[in-house]
Amino acid sequence: MKKRAAETVVETRGLCMHFGGVRAVDQVDFALEDRELRCLIGPNGAGKSTFFKCLTGQLTPTAGEITIRGTPVAGAQSHEIASLGVGIKTQVPNVFDGLTAEENIWLSARRWHGGARARTLTAETIERLRLGEIRRSLVGRLAHGQRQWVELGMVVAAEPWLVLLDEPAAGMTHEETARTAELILEINRTAALIVVEHDMQFIRMISRRVTLFHEGRILMEDTMDAISSDRRAREVYLGHRA
Amino acid sequence: MDQIAALIIQIAYGIANLALISLGLAIIFGMMRVINLAHGEFLMLGGYTVVVATNNGVNLWVAMLILAPLVVGVIGVIVERLLIRWLYGRMVDTLLATWGLSLLLIGIVTSIFGASTATTVSVPIGVIRIGEYTVSGYDIFLIFVTLCLGAAVFAVLKLTKLGLVARGTMQNAQMASALGVSTSRIYMITFGLGAAVSGLAGGLLAPVTGVLPTIGATYIAKAFITVISGGASILTGTAAGSVLLGGINGIVAYITGPTFGEVALLVAAIILLRLMPRGITGRFFRKSL
Amino acid sequence: MNSGSTLRAMRPTFIFAAIGIVFMLFAPQVLALFTIINLTTAIALAILALSLALVWGYGGILCFGQVAFFGLGAYAYTIGAINFGGSTWAILLAVAVAAAFAAVVGYFMFYGRVSDVYLGVITLTVTLILYSLIRRTSGPEYKIGNALLGGFNGVGSPPLNLPWNARAFLFPEQVFYVAMAALILAYVFAGWLVTTHFGRVCVAIRENETRAELLGYDARAYKLGIFTISAGIAGLAGVFFCNGVGRVTPDVFGLYNAALTIIWVIVGGRGTLIGPIIATFGLFYLTASLGGQQTLNNNLVLGIILIVFVLLVPRGLAPTIADWFTQGRRGRVGAERAARRARRRAGAAEGGK
Numbered sequence: 001m002k003k004r005a006a007e008t009v010v011e012t013r014g015l016c017m018h019f020g021g022v023r024a025v026d027q028v029d030f031a032l033e034d035r036e037l038r039c040l041i042g043p044n045g046a047g048k049s050t051f052f053k054c055l056t057g058q059l060t061p062t063a064g065e066i067t068i069r070g071t072p073v074a075g076a077q078s079h080e081i082a083s084l085g086v087g088i089k090t091q092v093p094n095v096f097d098g099l100t101a102e103e104n105i106w107l108s109a110r111r112w113h114g115g116a117r118a119r120t121l122t123a124e125t126i127e128r129l130r131l132g133e134i135r136r137s138l139v140g141r142l143a144h145g146q147r148q149w150v151e152l153g154m155v156v157a158a159e160p161w162l163v164l165l166d167e168p169a170a171g172m173t174h175e176e177t178a179r180t181a182e183l184i185l186e187i188n189r190t191a192a193l194i195v196v197e198h199d200m201q202f203i204r205m206i207s208r209r210v211t212l213f214h215e216g217r218i219l220m221e222d223t224m225d226a227i228s229s230d231r232r233a234r235e236v237y238l239g240h241r242a
Numbered sequence: 243m244d245q246i247a248a249l250i251i252q253i254a255y256g257i258a259n260l261a262l263i264s265l266g267l268a269i270i271f272g273m274m275r276v277i278n279l280a281h282g283e284f285l286m287l288g289g290y291t292v293v294v295a296t297n298n299g300v301n302l303w304v305a306m307l308i309l310a311p312l313v314v315g316v317i318g319v320i321v322e323r324l325l326i327r328w329l330y331g332r333m334v335d336t337l338l339a340t341w342g343l344s345l346l347l348i349g350i351v352t353s354i355f356g357a358s359t360a361t362t363v364s365v366p367i368g369v370i371r372i373g374e375y376t377v378s379g380y381d382i383f384l385i386f387v388t389l390c391l392g393a394a395v396f397a398v399l400k401l402t403k404l405g406l407v408a409r410g411t412m413q414n415a416q417m418a419s420a421l422g423v424s425t426s427r428i429y430m431i432t433f434g435l436g437a438a439v440s441g442l443a444g445g446l447l448a449p450v451t452g453v454l455p456t457i458g459a460t461y462i463a464k465a466f467i468t469v470i471s472g473g474a475s476i477l478t479g480t481a482a483g484s485v486l487l488g489g490i491n492g493i494v495a496y497i498t499g500p501t502f503g504e505v506a507l508l509v510a511a512i513i514l515l516r517l518m519p520r521g522i523t524g525r526f527f528r529k530s531l
Numbered sequence: 532m533n534s535g536s537t538l539r540a541m542r543p544t545f546i547f548a549a550i551g552i553v554f555m556l557f558a559p560q561v562l563a564l565f566t567i568i569n570l571t572t573a574i575a576l577a578i579l580a581l582s583l584a585l586v587w588g589y590g591g592i593l594c595f596g597q598v599a600f601f602g603l604g605a606y607a608y609t610i611g612a613i614n615f616g617g618s619t620w621a622i623l624l625a626v627a628v629a630a631a632f633a634a635v636v637g638y639f640m641f642y643g644r645v646s647d648v649y650l651g652v653i654t655l656t657v658t659l660i661l662y663s664l665i666r667r668t669s670g671p672e673y674k675i676g677n678a679l680l681g682g683f684n685g686v687g688s689p690p691l692n693l694p695w696n697a698r699a700f701l702f703p704e705q706v707f708y709v710a711m712a713a714l715i716l717a718y719v720f721a722g723w724l725v726t727t728h729f730g731r732v733c734v735a736i737r738e739n740e741t742r743a744e745l746l747g748y749d750a751r752a753y754k755l756g757i758f759t760i761s762a763g764i765a766g767l768a769g770v771f772f773c774n775g776v777g778r779v780t781p782d783v784f785g786l787y788n789a790a791l792t793i794i795w796v797i798v799g800g801r802g803t804l805i806g807p808i809i810a811t812f813g814l815f816y817l818t819a820s821l822g823g824q825q826t827l828n829n830n831l832v833l834g835i836i837l838i839v840f841v842l843l844v845p846r847g848l849a850p851t852i853a854d855w856f857t858q859g860r861r862g863r864v865g866a867e868r869a870a871r872r873a874r875r876r877a878g879a880a881e882g883g884k
Contacts, residue, residue, distance in 0.1 A: 078744040079743075079744040079745075079747050082745055082747035094739060094741055096742060097739070098738045099735065106731075110728055111746050111747050111748060115728075154746065277648060279655075337593075337648060337651055338793065341790055342834045342835070342837030342841060343834065344786075346830070346831060346834030348828075348831075348834070349829070349834055350828075352828045352831075353831060459662075459785070462786075463655075463660055466652050466653075466655070466656045470652060470653065501667045504663060505664060508660045512636065512639045512640075512653070512657075515640070515645055515653065516639040516643040519644050
């Protein structure tokens with residue numbers, strides 16, 4: 001199949017997620033192109049994480065449509081969305097604590113590939129993420145940053161074409177953050193990405209285009225530089241933090 | 243006409259019976275999110291209290307309405323202090339520990355009173371005639387008591403401080419502790435109260451069913467289904483579960499006989515859970531008591 | 532993960548299976564016939580314990596009603612053997628009925644996303660309803676084919692016969708061999724199953740259902756799968772149970788038996804297969820020896836055992852003993868120990884929600 005350069009792979013139309021009277025996500029129209037790397041930012045409660053959870057099937061939106069490569073997925077189960085070839089990393093490290101790092105990654109690779117291929121993929125992923133030293137350690141005993149990396153490893157090992165990451169650099173040291181940024185750029189060579197993030201420095205390392213959420217809506221969509229110099233954006237977000 | 247009246251009373255009794263045997267379980271589950279597998283044994287202990295008390299010359303009504311809830315309530319408080327409170331927040335372990343308690347209570351009662359009934363208590367009210375049909379006067383009395391008990395629980399939930407916390411806990415399990423209310427004391431009282439209601443129910447049913455150490459098993463299946471189908475709201479849940487399941491049981495039993503009444507009840511409950519995993523009050527009437 | 536590591540992972544399974552084979556061959560030479568008949572019943576119960584160890588210890592599914600499948604297996608075998616006039620198809624029928632019933636009940640529970648505590652209560656309720664249902668079937672109108680259900684008196688179970696000759700009934704000693712072989716096979720099968728891709732996904736779902744779903748595994752289907760398989764094993768246990776006892780009564784569905792199954796697995800240890808099997812034999816002889824006297828009631832003793840284990844030895848004996856032996860040894864075993872600890876923490880956190 002020949003892909004057009006600017007094929008839209010994720011699209012939401014009129015997406016709403018209401019909790020009682022709270023409009024956490026309100027009429028969001030969003031589009032992501034193939035091989036794009038998009039960051040979602042916004043102050044706490046802006047709705048970006050809720051938006052993310054709607055995309056990943058952890059929440060069923062109140063109204064609106066979500067399509068991933070033309071497949072409507074609003075209200076689909078997480079495993080159905082993942083089965084489209086989407087790699088997902090949630091905000092809280094979501095790993096199999098009682099299994100080793102290697103088993104964690106193998107479970108991801110084996111979902112899509114036969115035994116032999118899954119084994120090589122697992123080995124490659126461990127190498128690529130430099131998890132060799134902890135491959136036989138139980139994930140439940142690893143440090144926070146390492147657990148994040150194991151989860152990233154699980155995302156990578158599935159060879160997804162679309163990757164959704166919720167705060168991948170949370171709780172990481174400077175060095176780990178830089179490595180994560182490198183990895184994300186590397187993933188971007190073969191996959192489109194949506195990254196929800198707080199850390200401005202981190203976003204500067206990876207971002208091309210940034211979507212700024214505010215009060216459940218998209219306030220603006222531009223490059224990080226343009227957003228930093230925008231008065232409105234500074235008021236709702238950057239001003240509070242800088 | 244008379245036949246319909248008799249049938250309605252019979253179904254109403256079935257519903258009241260379910261509500262009566264479930265309410266104590268629902269109180270403990272609704273407020274503490276503890277499923278008490280020893281619930282049936284609390285009912286059994288209520289029955290034994292009545293038998294032992296009347297054998298020693300206590301008036302039957304005093305034994306059923308005062309002694310049974312009192313004795314079982316005290317046992318409930320002791321159990322909560324000695325066992326349940328070590329396991330808060332560990333739902334599976336609580337379930338297992340209360341199962342152990344259930345066996346233990348059966349074992350203790352069997353050791354003291356033997357495996358079969360020593361004396362039974364006779365039903366204190368005779369039959370009432372409706373045309374050519376008769377209904378048990380005691381059944382009607384039980385319907386009345388169940389309604390009174392429901393009203394009493396409603397009053398406690400609505401008017402007392404305990405009720406306030408209970409309502410908070412039912413809507414948000416974390417809220418009570420966030421409010422800084424001494425949950426430990428509240429839990430102790432709740433468990434005691436739930437046990438007392440179970441004891442009352444067991445005492446009231448003793449004349450109808452007789453007493454046996456293992457009689458709890460005949461109650462718990464129905465009580466579990468009612469409470470789980472009803473959901474976490476103590477009163478609305480129990481009422482909704484009892485009416486729905488008791489109604490189905492009554493109607494099917496009337497048509498096909500008692501064996502299939504229970505099957506219909508179970509099938510209805512399982513299908514209900516597929517549609518509403520958190521019970522009727524998890525879907526509807528969410529803010530109810 | 533490859534065949535080599537599967538073999539390595541299954542080494543303890545083969546060791547225990549070998550011990551079982553030795554026991555199977557020598558026990559009839561040493562023990563009295565009465566003991567052998569009793570042992571057949573214990574073996575049937577051990578298969579039941581194995582089925583619960585699989586679904587609860589590995590699948591993380593809190594099934595309090597494993598005896599429902601066990602009892603259905605026993606009834607299906609008995610009714611089948613009476614009607615078919617032979618045991619071979621009746622055994623298959625028993626396994627199929629138990630598994631099919633589990634598949635239906637499991638569909639409603641797992642696809643309704645019923646949480647674990649509810650699951651325990653619902654499965655227990657199903658069992659108790661079956662109990663009161665089958666007790667009511669004493670009238671002559673309750674018959675399936677040639678088999679009268681007999682209410683609380685139950686039905687006499689025809690013994691096993693040779694597959695090719697329905698008149699050649701097996702002697703109790705031969706039934707013992709068959710039952711023991713079935714236990715060993717079921718044990719090796721379960722041990723193999725947990726090393727397969729399917730088994731590992733089940734363990735992963737036990738560890739973290741959300742993550743498994745995010746990897747694209749449909750947790751509901753896997754849970755239903757392991758639930759159905761373990762119910763089939765429980766149904767097989769029912770076959771040997773009614774062979775050992777000679778008849779099947781509604782008591783197979785009773786609360787006491789349901790509690791026993793749970794106690795075997797708690798005492799033996801969740802997350803192992805051999806622990807619950809050994810615990811079953813141990814407790815079988817404990818309750819048998821208690822049965823002869825009056826002061827210490829079986830219920831009382833079992834209740835105390837259950838409470839003590841939940842409060843003080845929540846992991847059960849097999850993991851605890853394994854720890855004593857491997858203290859100081861590093862690597863995989865120590866890691867497993869910590870895993871169990873982590874799992875328990877996760878379980879506690881889960882429960883706190």
